[in-house]
Amino acid sequence: MKCSLACAVVALAACSPGFADPLVIASPDGGVKAEVSDDGDALHYVVVLDGKQVLGPSTVSIQSDGTIYGRQVTLGKPQIHEANETYAFLGGKSAAVNRARVASIPVTTKGETYTLDVHVANDGVAVRLRLPDKTGRKVEADLSTWGTLGGNTPVWAAEYDPGYERPYRTTSLKALGNAAYALPLTARVADAYVTLSEAELIDYSDLAIKLQGDGTLAGFLPHDWKGWETDREVVQPWRVTIVARDLTGLVNTTLIQNLNPAPEPSLVNADWIVAGRSAWQWMAVGAPELDDQRQWVDWTKSLGFEYYLVDEGWSEWPDAWTALKSVSDYAKTQGVKVWIWAHSREVADTQARREYFRRAAERGVVGVKIDFPEPANHWWSTWYRDAARDAASYRLLVDFHGAVKPTGMERTWPNELTREGVRGHEYHMTRYQRILEPQHDTILPFTRYVIGHADYTPTVFEKKELQGNSWAHELAQAIVFASPFLCFGGNPADYLNNPARDVLTAIPPTWDETLVLPGSEPGKVAAVARRHGAQWFIGVLNGAQPTNLKISMKFLGKGRWRATRLGDTGEKPDAWDRHEDWVTSDNSFNASLVARGGFVAWIRK
Numbered sequence: 001m002k003c004s005l006a007c008a009v010v011a012l013a014a015c016s017p018g019f020a021d022p023l024v025i026a027s028p029d030g031g032v033k034a035e036v037s038d039d040g041d042a043l044h045y046v047v048v049l050d051g052k053q054v055l056g057p058s059t060v061s062i063q064s065d066g067t068i069y070g071r072q073v074t075l076g077k078p079q080i081h082e083a084n085e086t087y088a089f090l091g092g093k094s095a096a097v098n099r100a101r102v103a104s105i106p107v108t109t110k111g112e113t114y115t116l117d118v119h120v121a122n123d124g125v126a127v128r129l130r131l132p133d134k135t136g137r138k139v140e141a142d143l144s145t146w147g148t149l150g151g152n153t154p155v156w157a158a159e160y161d162p163g164y165e166r167p168y169r170t171t172s173l174k175a176l177g178n179a180a181y182a183l184p185l186t187a188r189v190a191d192a193y194v195t196l197s198e199a200e201l202i203d204y205s206d207l208a209i210k211l212q213g214d215g216t217l218a219g220f221l222p223h224d225w226k227g228w229e230t231d232r233e234v235v236q237p238w239r240v241t242i243v244a245r246d247l248t249g250l251v252n253t254t255l256i257q258n259l260n261p262a263p264e265p266s267l268v269n270a271d272w273i274v275a276g277r278s279a280w281q282w283m284a285v286g287a288p289e290l291d292d293q294r295q296w297v298d299w300t301k302s303l304g305f306e307y308y309l310v311d312e313g314w315s316e317w318p319d320a321w322t323a324l325k326s327v328s329d330y331a332k333t334q335g336v337k338v339w340i341w342a343h344s345r346e347v348a349d350t351q352a353r354r355e356y357f358r359r360a361a362e363r364g365v366v367g368v369k370i371d372f373p374e375p376a377n378h379w380w381s382t383w384y385r386d387a388a389r390d391a392a393s394y395r396l397l398v399d400f401h402g403a404v405k406p407t408g409m410e411r412t413w414p415n416e417l418t419r420e421g422v423r424g425h426e427y428h429m430t431r432y433q434r435i436l437e438p439q440h441d442t443i444l445p446f447t448r449y450v451i452g453h454a455d456y457t458p459t460v461f462e463k464k465e466l467q468g469n470s471w472a473h474e475l476a477q478a479i480v481f482a483s484p485f486l487c488f489g490g491n492p493a494d495y496l497n498n499p500a501r502d503v504l505t506a507i508p509p510t511w512d513e514t515l516v517l518p519g520s521e522p523g524k525v526a527a528v529a530r531r532h533g534a535q536w537f538i539g540v541l542n543g544a545q546p547t548n549l550k551i552s553m554k555f556l557g558k559g560r561w562r563a564t565r566l567g568d569t570g571e572k573p574d575a576w577d578r579h580e581d582w583v584t585s586d587n588s589f590n591a592s593l594v595a596r597g598g599f600v601a602w603i604r605k
Helices: 247-251 290-303 320-333 350-362 378-393 440-446 471-480 492-496
Strands: 009-011 023-026 032-037 044-049 052-058 062-064 067-069 073-075 079-088 095-109 112-121 124-131 137-142 154-157 169-172 185-189 192-199 208-211 217-220 228-230 238-244 276-280 307-310 337-343 365-371 397-400 416-419 485-487 513-516 525-532 535-542 547-552 561-567 577-583 588-593 598-604
Touching: 023 095, 023 112, 032 112, 032 124, 044 124, 044 238, 052 192, 052 238, 062 124, 067 095, 067 112, 137 217, 169 440, 192 247, 228 378, 238 247, 247 440, 247 513, 276 290, 290 307, 290 320, 290 492, 307 320, 307 365, 307 485, 320 337, 350 365, 350 378, 378 397, 397 485, 416 485, 440 471, 440 525, 440 535, 471 525, 471 535, 471 561, 471 598, 525 547, 535 547, 535 588, 547 598, 561 588, 588 598
Parallel strands: 276 307, 276 485, 307 337, 337 365, 365 397, 397 416
Antiparallel strands: 009 023, 023 032, 032 044, 044 052, 062 067, 062 137, 073 095, 079 095, 095 112, 112 124, 124 238, 137 228, 154 169, 154 185, 185 192, 192 238, 208 217, 513 525, 525 535, 535 598, 547 588, 561 577, 561 598
């Protein structure tokens, strides 16, 4: 039901001390509110969940041509519309729901009028400015901030890195110090979880944040210190505050994707955009050898995986494109589809990119993993969209590696099945003497994965590559870390010979439903139950300390279910404590988790 302007936006003179007559925009369910004010001639907003403030006074601001838009402001009459849509989603659930009230508010600074957009959904608030087109406009800085609520606020954050491959750690707001931090950042505010990020990053520069002396987190543009010129409308990426009452609500948000435009009709339910699992040789053996390719295709078929990724090094093969076609042709006879690796410099220029994609498609390739893009300044942020658009014109799927964080572009261009932008299993390899910190895996589901898919390349079974992890931890990664292009990092021979082969090959790349299980705590334990059709999978990742976890089966439907349980032995990491049971919703599992251990269950009728 459409809401009138009066009920969607109301003036409340005393709801926030010191703010003059704020506009209050409520979410459709009434639980989330954004209170917008021009107090002190500057735009401010706060975020309220269930009557409690979860984000303190925050600003939205751009500096352009010497003027700070968002200060010395006069607000006009807001225009309200409602978003109410459901669309297919590839990730932790099968459908995304976009229900929100969106206010577009005219703002005037120094005689120039522009627009403030405020999007208030059941799962959070997003704000942005839109400056009208102007010949030779210089965008100089982004001065937006997120207000916070107390220096002791628990925070899970990673320091800023253009490729988004720093570790996530548990800390507090006041302990962030002077370092630059990346988005997303998650905090626990009273009984709520709050994740900060941005959405719809196009023709604008990637945002980093720093703690200020007043406790706010201030945004800045690390890759465009000198700004840039444009004749077009300046559309600031949405500054997003995701709010959730519990961890299940947090991991199920689609606010980031909802803030992006819908795809063009030809891409809606396109039959060539198909999620799948992939074998991949780079972590296991290094560069691909041409003579080994049929073996890798055969392994992929034996595992029942849909895809095989030929990584960096294939272009060094003799007559590489012809050789690639021979691999693709053979894979097709085995029911396997081939992806290839490409360096971003090969597809940076528009003409070169389209030619590269044409050659790949003509040789039977279905997807391209594009690696090493430059830091996401205003030009490179637009390149991601252009690359996905051009790939779609050749019916090619895309995986961006060494990439900026996702900002929801996969909604508009669903052929982007995944991107890296995460410290994944490549940072847990003996070849490079790298070991992931034990808390990192347990934080990722509640930070980086809140905003979108990520190519972690999970699961190795080779003993020397475990480096402290157990088999159960490694297998649980494939369940906990969602990616519609689920590229496995281990050697397929290890998978085929492992006693858990049946469970590994049953894990799907996408899910219909996701629940975070009791006992989960970012930095300590991440435990999820995910449903695909009539099957449930449980994945538990443990951190640095041994833990006992009781897992209730209350989420199961009626009847008896067959359960395969795979846990830690407590004696050796490369072994299983395996049990086969019949269970009902009245049953519970007791998981005894070693440090860096895990637990997996496969439950089906």
